[in-house]
Amino acid sequence: MHILLTGAAGFLGSHLADRLLADGHSVLGVDNLSTGSLRNLEHLRNEARFRLEEHDICKPFDYGPVDFVYNFASPASPVNYHQLGLETLEVGSSGTRNALELARRYGAGFLHASTSECYGDPQVHPQDEGYWGNVNPVGPRSVYDEAKRFSEALVTAYHRYHRLDTRLVRIFNTYGPRLGRKDGRVISNLLTQALRGEPMTVYGDGSQTRSFCYVSDEIDGIVRLAGSCEHTPVNIGNPTEWTILDCAETIRRVTGSRSLILFKPLPEDDPLQRKPDIAKARRLLGWEPRITLEEGLRLSLDYFRSLLDEPVASR
Numbered sequence: 001m002h003i004l005l006t007g008a009a010g011f012l013g014s015h016l017a018d019r020l021l022a023d024g025h026s027v028l029g030v031d032n033l034s035t036g037s038l039r040n041l042e043h044l045r046n047e048a049r050f051r052l053e054e055h056d057i058c059k060p061f062d063y064g065p066v067d068f069v070y071n072f073a074s075p076a077s078p079v080n081y082h083q084l085g086l087e088t089l090e091v092g093s094s095g096t097r098n099a100l101e102l103a104r105r106y107g108a109g110f111l112h113a114s115t116s117e118c119y120g121d122p123q124v125h126p127q128d129e130g131y132w133g134n135v136n137p138v139g140p141r142s143v144y145d146e147a148k149r150f151s152e153a154l155v156t157a158y159h160r161y162h163r164l165d166t167r168l169v170r171i172f173n174t175y176g177p178r179l180g181r182k183d184g185r186v187i188s189n190l191l192t193q194a195l196r197g198e199p200m201t202v203y204g205d206g207s208q209t210r211s212f213c214y215v216s217d218e219i220d221g222i223v224r225l226a227g228s229c230e231h232t233p234v235n236i237g238n239p240t241e242w243t244i245l246d247c248a249e250t251i252r253r254v255t256g257s258r259s260l261i262l263f264k265p266l267p268e269d270d271p272l273q274r275k276p277d278i279a280k281a282r283r284l285l286g287w288e289p290r291i292t293l294e295e296g297l298r299l300s301l302d303y304f305r306s307l308l309d310e311p312v313a314s315r
């Protein structure tokens with residue numbers, strides 16, 4: 001297939017490009033490099049089946065016929081979408097609409113990268129796809145959460161009104177090599193701090209929870225969903241839930257670090273708990289994650305060691 005992938009220079013986008021190329025497809029990546037990095041695509045420089053167009057999808061685009069569109073363009077870490085709030089709203093609305101129009105023009109399939117942020121600070125635990133969420137529409141996270149909720153509505157409307165062949169994946173916290181150096185995520189911050197022997201910044205008392213999926217597991221679930229006929233949202237994430245403090249301890253053990261924990265204030269509207277119910281993905285796709293947090297951290301060590309000179313972002 002000839003595949004168009006928006007956000008190809010991002011963390012997930014670049015891993016998805018690798019997987020699609022390995023599966024024999026040709027991939028046209030589109031990225032404006034606002035949060036993505038050419039470094040993530042460096043190894044594809046001589047790959048004849050890959051091309052990158054530097055373009056902001058909020059402006060209409062058309063590079064010719066495609067069979068399938070993966071829509072992964074968006075700032076995604078809290079640090080990034082706080083800095084790029086209006087751009088985040090724009091790419092979830094106009095940008096996603098431009099990508100949908102392109103798929104419609106060429107009769108292509110469409111998979112949109114949505115998020116567990118659709119559940120906000122959830123009052124149902126674990127979160128299944130039937131839960132409508134608990135989102136503050138005007139809080140600091142709203143630029144991301146509401147953009148993604150709007151794009152889910154938009155994608156669904158293209159399916160409903162135009163019969164577009166769409167998929168929606170709700171992605172939970174994912175980690176691994178190529179996580180942005182300055183995106184301030186918990187795994188990238190704590191791993192880098194532990195490797196440097198610096199204090200590890202835990203926000204709040206560290207009792208809030210997240211469920212971390214290693215990137216190869218995440219990509220496998222996404223590709224399986226693309227190959228299915230499911231148009232309603234599907235959670236793809238690792239259901240093993242960690243408190244942030246336990247996650248910090250695990251990172252300290254895996255790195256052999258003696259870093260101390262430095263408690264910092266909990267950011268506003270930081271969700272207290274997150275854990276996907278993946279019964280739907282298991283049933284429909286035969287998918288479940290295989291890599292434990294400890295294994296995934298070990299697989300990530302070389303990459304984070306290579307970044308040690310670069311600063312960590314904090315909120």
Ligand code: UDP
Binds near residue numbers: 078271
């Ligand atoms: N966090 C932390 N220390 C850091 C970065 C993040 O304790 O240096 C916490 C953050 O407050 C949140 C969790 O880790 O509770 C996950 O944050 P991240 O930015 O990775 O993603 P989120 O799931 O909040 O979108």
